[in-house]
Amino acid sequence: MANSKILLCLAHMSGQEMKYIQEAFDTNWVVPLGPNVNAFEKDLEALCEQGKHVVVLSSGTAAIHLALVNLGVSRGDEVICQSMTFSASANPIVYQGATPVFVDSEADSWNMDPNLLEEAIKDRIAKTGRKPKAIIPVYLYGMPGMIDEIMEIANRYEIPVIEDSAEAFGSRYRNQLCGTFGDYGIMSFNGNKMITTSGGGALICPDEATKRKIMFYATQSREPMPYYLHKEIGYNYRMSNICAGIGRGQMTVLDEHLAHHRHLCDRYVELFADVDGITVHLNPDERYDSNYWLNTILIDPAKTGVDYETVRQHLESCDIESRPLWKPMHTQPVFAGAPAYVNGVSEHLFTMGLCLPSGPCVSDSDVERVAHEIISCCKR
Numbered sequence: 001m002a003n004s005k006i007l008l009c010l011a012h013m014s015g016q017e018m019k020y021i022q023e024a025f026d027t028n029w030v031v032p033l034g035p036n037v038n039a040f041e042k043d044l045e046a047l048c049e050q051g052k053h054v055v056v057l058s059s060g061t062a063a064i065h066l067a068l069v070n071l072g073v074s075r076g077d078e079v080i081c082q083s084m085t086f087s088a089s090a091n092p093i094v095y096q097g098a099t100p101v102f103v104d105s106e107a108d109s110w111n112m113d114p115n116l117l118e119e120a121i122k123d124r125i126a127k128t129g130r131k132p133k134a135i136i137p138v139y140l141y142g143m144p145g146m147i148d149e150i151m152e153i154a155n156r157y158e159i160p161v162i163e164d165s166a167e168a169f170g171s172r173y174r175n176q177l178c179g180t181f182g183d184y185g186i187m188s189f190n191g192n193k194m195i196t197t198s199g200g201g202a203l204i205c206p207d208e209a210t211k212r213k214i215m216f217y218a219t220q221s222r223e224p225m226p227y228y229l230h231k232e233i234g235y236n237y238r239m240s241n242i243c244a245g246i247g248r249g250q251m252t253v254l255d256e257h258l259a260h261h262r263h264l265c266d267r268y269v270e271l272f273a274d275v276d277g278i279t280v281h282l283n284p285d286e287r288y289d290s291n292y293w294l295n296t297i298l299i300d301p302a303k304t305g306v307d308y309e310t311v312r313q314h315l316e317s318c319d320i321e322s323r324p325l326w327k328p329m330h331t332q333p334v335f336a337g338a339p340a341y342v343n344g345v346s347e348h349l350f351t352m353g354l355c356l357p358s359g360p361c362v363s364d365s366d367v368e369r370v371a372h373e374i375i376s377c378c379k380r
């Protein structure tokens with residue numbers, strides 16, 4: 001089967017998942033709580049270290065939403081969010097009736113530019129008389145960002161940080177897990193992410209009391225009374241015990257998945273080494289340890305004689321899936337009018353970048369086929 005379709009990033013089962021799901025059925029724990037939920041949370045807490053507490057939820061988007069709810073973000077507030085990201089980073093800000101304020105990226109990691117972040121904070125205070133309520137940096141395609149600088153600024157202005165680590169499960173910065181630097185961190189287990197629960201997410205919380213409060217919001221804010229008493233608006237955001245069983249099975253192969261994503265990155269680097277005008281996005285220095293969830297390249301049309309969209313269409317005609325980089329939020333029609341602090345980096349990257357097939361379902365020969373087809377598009 002030389003020419004089967006090569007997809008961007010497919011779910012890949014360890015074989016252990018069915019055991020945990022069977023246990024759930026055998027014991028009739030087919031509900032959004034139970035032994036798999038508790039054990040999956042313990043697995044994730046062990047991965048996080050730092051004394052963090054983890055709540056598993058129905059999605060990564062729900063995790064961002066509940067962090068904002070717990071920080072008291074409401075109508076009229078502003079929340080700073082990285083502009084170059086998936087819309088799910090910013091949508092929950094609007095669910096709360098607040099306004100996103102977008103901040104551009106720096107060119108090394110492609111993530112939030114700390115200088116621009118501080119400029120944005122100062123300018124929002126000058127213009128509105130109030131501080132933004134939270135900061136949401138993102139780790140695109142698994143690449144860590146300049147989190148030390150971002151935390152220093154956030155601490156100086158006393159603004160809480162929610163790290164959107166949805167794409168960076170298992171990535172590390174200075175050997176510390178991404179998502180554990182800020183007040184909150186979010187994980188996603190959607191079908192296309194590093195590990196999957198078919199759909200799901202988690203919120204990394206600073207302490208046990210916060211974890212309990214997040215669980216309260218995630219289960220309809222029910223007060224501890226025999227009858228149903230509610231003093232706050234609640235949500236139905238808890239993870240199912242069946243999904244958590246998938247998550248437990250996936251955790252058994254996390255290290256193998258990480259190793260394979262990184263191995264494919266090395267292969268792409270080798271295959272493009274002699275191609276002028278194609279660069280693989282790599283860890284900027286030794287502090288960064290990306291999971292390389294999606295391997296991404298920049299295609300310089302001036303040097304290759306071809307633009308990313310022509311390459312993408314050629315790959316599609318060869319049954320190879322690829323995808324442009326995230327279109328910056330400050331250029332999205334739905335967020336038109338939101339304040340934005342930009343430096344041109346994200347818009348520039350968007351005109352040059354392509355995400356390539358990555359992950360456990362992609363073989364070495366698949367990567368060779370992908371690289372061969374891309375190189376065939378370039379001028380000699």
Ligand SMILES: *Cc1c(COP(=O)(O)O)cnc(C)c1O
Nearest residue numbers: 059060061086088089166188190
């Ligand atoms: C996938 C993703 C999310 C949302 O996670 P879901 O589990 O799909 O809700 C948030 N932010 C980023 C950057 C993502 O890639």
